[in-house]
Amino acid sequence: MRDDMLLAQVARWAREIPQAPAYTFVDHLGGGARHTLTWARADLKARALAVRLRELARPGDRVAVLVPQGLDYVVAMIGAMYARLVAVPLFAPGLPGHGERLAGAYADADPLIVLTTTAALPGVADFLATAQAPKHVLAVDTVSDLLADEWEPEPAGPDDLAYLQYTSGSTRAPAGVEITHGNLTANATQLWELFRARPRTSVAALWLPLFHDMGLVATVAMPMMGGNLAAFMDPVAFVMRPVRWLRLLSEYGDVFTAGPNFAYEYTAARVTAEEKAGLDLSGVTVMLNGAEPVRLKAIEAFDTAFAGCGLRPEAHTPAYGLAEATVFVTATGRDERPVTTVFDRDALRDGRAVPAETGSRLVSCGRPHGQRVRIVSGGALRDGEVGEIWVQGPNVARAYWRDAARSTEVFGAVLEGEEGTWLRTGDLGVLHDGRLYVTGRIKDLVIVDGRNHYPQDIEATVQEAHPAVRRDRVAAFGMPGDAGERLVVVAERSRSGEAADVQEVGRAVRAAVRKYHELSVHDFVLTTAGTIPRTSSGKIARRAALQAYLEGLLV
Numbered sequence: 001m002r003d004d005m006l007l008a009q010v011a012r013w014a015r016e017i018p019q020a021p022a023y024t025f026v027d028h029l030g031g032g033a034r035h036t037l038t039w040a041r042a043d044l045k046a047r048a049l050a051v052r053l054r055e056l057a058r059p060g061d062r063v064a065v066l067v068p069q070g071l072d073y074v075v076a077m078i079g080a081m082y083a084r085l086v087a088v089p090l091f092a093p094g095l096p097g098h099g100e101r102l103a104g105a106y107a108d109a110d111p112l113i114v115l116t117t118t119a120a121l122p123g124v125a126d127f128l129a130t131a132q133a134p135k136h137v138l139a140v141d142t143v144s145d146l147l148a149d150e151w152e153p154e155p156a157g158p159d160d161l162a163y164l165q166y167t168s169g170s171t172r173a174p175a176g177v178e179i180t181h182g183n184l185t186a187n188a189t190q191l192w193e194l195f196r197a198r199p200r201t202s203v204a205a206l207w208l209p210l211f212h213d214m215g216l217v218a219t220v221a222m223p224m225m226g227g228n229l230a231a232f233m234d235p236v237a238f239v240m241r242p243v244r245w246l247r248l249l250s251e252y253g254d255v256f257t258a259g260p261n262f263a264y265e266y267t268a269a270r271v272t273a274e275e276k277a278g279l280d281l282s283g284v285t286v287m288l289n290g291a292e293p294v295r296l297k298a299i300e301a302f303d304t305a306f307a308g309c310g311l312r313p314e315a316h317t318p319a320y321g322l323a324e325a326t327v328f329v330t331a332t333g334r335d336e337r338p339v340t341t342v343f344d345r346d347a348l349r350d351g352r353a354v355p356a357e358t359g360s361r362l363v364s365c366g367r368p369h370g371q372r373v374r375i376v377s378g379g380a381l382r383d384g385e386v387g388e389i390w391v392q393g394p395n396v397a398r399a400y401w402r403d404a405a406r407s408t409e410v411f412g413a414v415l416e417g418e419e420g421t422w423l424r425t426g427d428l429g430v431l432h433d434g435r436l437y438v439t440g441r442i443k444d445l446v447i448v449d450g451r452n453h454y455p456q457d458i459e460a461t462v463q464e465a466h467p468a469v470r471r472d473r474v475a476a477f478g479m480p481g482d483a484g485e486r487l488v489v490v491a492e493r494s495r496s497g498e499a500a501d502v503q504e505v506g507r508a509v510r511a512a513v514r515k516y517h518e519l520s521v522h523d524f525v526l527t528t529a530g531t532i533p534r535t536s537s538g539k540i541a542r543r544a545a546l547q548a549y550l551e552g553l554l555v
Contacts, residue, residue: 005156006185007081009224014043017200021229023219025070028237028244037071039227042078045143047151049079052143056136057112059084059154062164064111064134065211066124068092069234072140073210074220076115077163079140081181084156085113087163088176089211092120093127097534105166105174106131108401117141158182164401165213165323176401177323184221186394187326190370191217192225195256195286196334199226202285203252206230207238207245208259213327214290218258242267243275246306250280258288260539262472265298268305282310286334290319293438293456294363296340313337320365320438324410324423326395330373330436332366339364341432348439349452351377351386353430360457364435371395375431376424379416386439389429390415390422397423444542446478447485448519455542458517462489465512466505468497468526475532475545479522486522489513490545490554492529502526527554 013022018040025035037045053063063085067073073089080087088109090102113136116124121139128137156162162184164176195202204222208215210232223230231248238245245267249255264287289299299316307313316338319331332338340363344356371393375381390413399407413422428439440454447453458476463469473492478485489509497505506524513519531554533544548554 004185005158005181006188006221006224007078007156007162007181009227010039010043010046010078011153013039013224013227017227020200020227022223022227023071023074024229024231026231026233026237026244026248027070028241029234035071037074042074044145044148045075046078046082047148048145049075049140049143049147050082051147051150052138053080053083053085053113056138057083057085060086060161061113062086062088062109062111063113063115064088064090064106064109066090066092066114066116066120066127067140068117068120069210069232070117072117076140077210077216077220080115081156081162082151082153084154084160086161089163089165089216091209091211092116093123097530101166101174102127103131105176108166108174108176109164112136113138115140156181158185165216165326165397166211167323175403175406177397178399178401179326179397183326183395183397184217186370187217187328188221188225190393190395191222191328194328194331194334194369197222197226197228197256198254200228201254202226202228203255204228204230204232205245205248205252205255205257206232206259207235208232209235213323214258214288214321217327218256218288238263243271243279246271246275246279246281246309249284250278250309253283254285255283256286256288257284258286258290261289261294261298264289264302265295265471268298268301271305276306276309279306279309281306281315282312284311284315286317287315288317288319288331290321290331290365293440294318294338294365295460296338296361296363299338299363318363318365320389320427320429320436322425322427324397324425325371325391325393326397328395329371329391330366330368332364336366339366339435341437343437345457348386348454351452353384353386353432353437355432360454362437362439364432364437367435368393373431373436374415374418374422375429376413376415376422380418383431383433386428386430388442389425389427389436389438391425392418392420392422441542444477446476446487448478448487453487453517453519458487458489458513458519459540461512461516462491462509466497466500466508468494468500468505469509470494470497470529473529473532473540475540475542477542477546477549479546479549487513487519488523488525488546488549489521490525490527490532490549492532493526495529525549525554 345359347354375387377387455476459474470492533541
């Protein structure tokens, strides 16, 4: 293993601080027990697994990780990369709402080996009965530690593939992003420097799924930078009782964490006054907020709910990233309060970001760190002009797995007057005072009578229009018609609105959209909870929602 690659740090810490804790899994779904791997044990188990894997495969072969959240997942990822195989971080079958994503990503990766655990093996066997069978299925927890003595380290260079990160699929089918060891090393370094983390002191405390890009990098990769501890739990445990996340944060004096926007709103709404009494959030240094548009209301709600628990407003760290850039692109600086700007709504629709007293209030996602960002439409735009966000840096992946045409389109963009190729993110944004503001997805824009409308703005208006609309469960999209696109809004019904009259809710929604967006709603559907498609990171999958609407599935 090359000493300048991130993965080599595991063996380094195993030598220098062998008994220091590296990864702790809090098993709330199994009685609350805690299981810890020291750096020595993490390295030993990874070496043992690597020996077994190299008996079955050659460097470059794919190995799918169908392992439940826990320490075995960490061992599976490190062991596969030790063996210079291409890991494919997925998840054990049975995750509600994600069966189609698992089947699609698995088929696309076409793995030679499937890694799982003894407990998950029956479900994996059922899944493989309907999928292309791999040559080998191996339970990580059955591999003998004694094999570690047979391991002979092999160098992994910056251009060697480390893993395939499958996208969340918010606008199209998931695609495997080719993440190299160089990409992973660069992005972990960028995050580490941004967080100003302290070696062997700072702690990561998270609940994000390890198959997701932020969960994987923040939980598995980041601790390798400085021999730090990552303490984590199952996402289901968080959803059941979000206070568990905050209690974990309260245990440490220098701790960073991350989550999508909805998690902060959800936690603020669900944690009771009695539960807050035992919390101490004064040690939280960074609370990264990304994976979906950051809303000021979420930040304010969280601040209001937990200011009495010692939470500093500067802990909030709005960020922007995507799998094609490993994960991280921009973020607000540590100890810097979130920055918001109100832009004139009409000007924003016309592609200009003009500060105003009233309009669309956007939260800045900060500045890039160790990479370059440009706003492009035909050519590079000036500050204040809306266009597509392009990114260049050592963390940007090189291609999509087995998709040369799309890889050229997305990763091979050229900008006049600039050297090298750029990543076209597909996201719209603007630079204002050097800060990035994300305004939406290009493919999600609702274009009515030649005017652009951002669906997230419409969705925010709809969820405030009537209490029967469930928060963060609204999809607004344009439906093609003979005279152009027509606006369709689908919303899930809230618990408190189970008895509300559909016609009454519809009138309130139409009136609000007309008032704030000067738009007519062609159709409004109030559907049951859990109906609107979402991505693995919790974002509304608007393209999938449109397809479901056209097929009559949203009723």
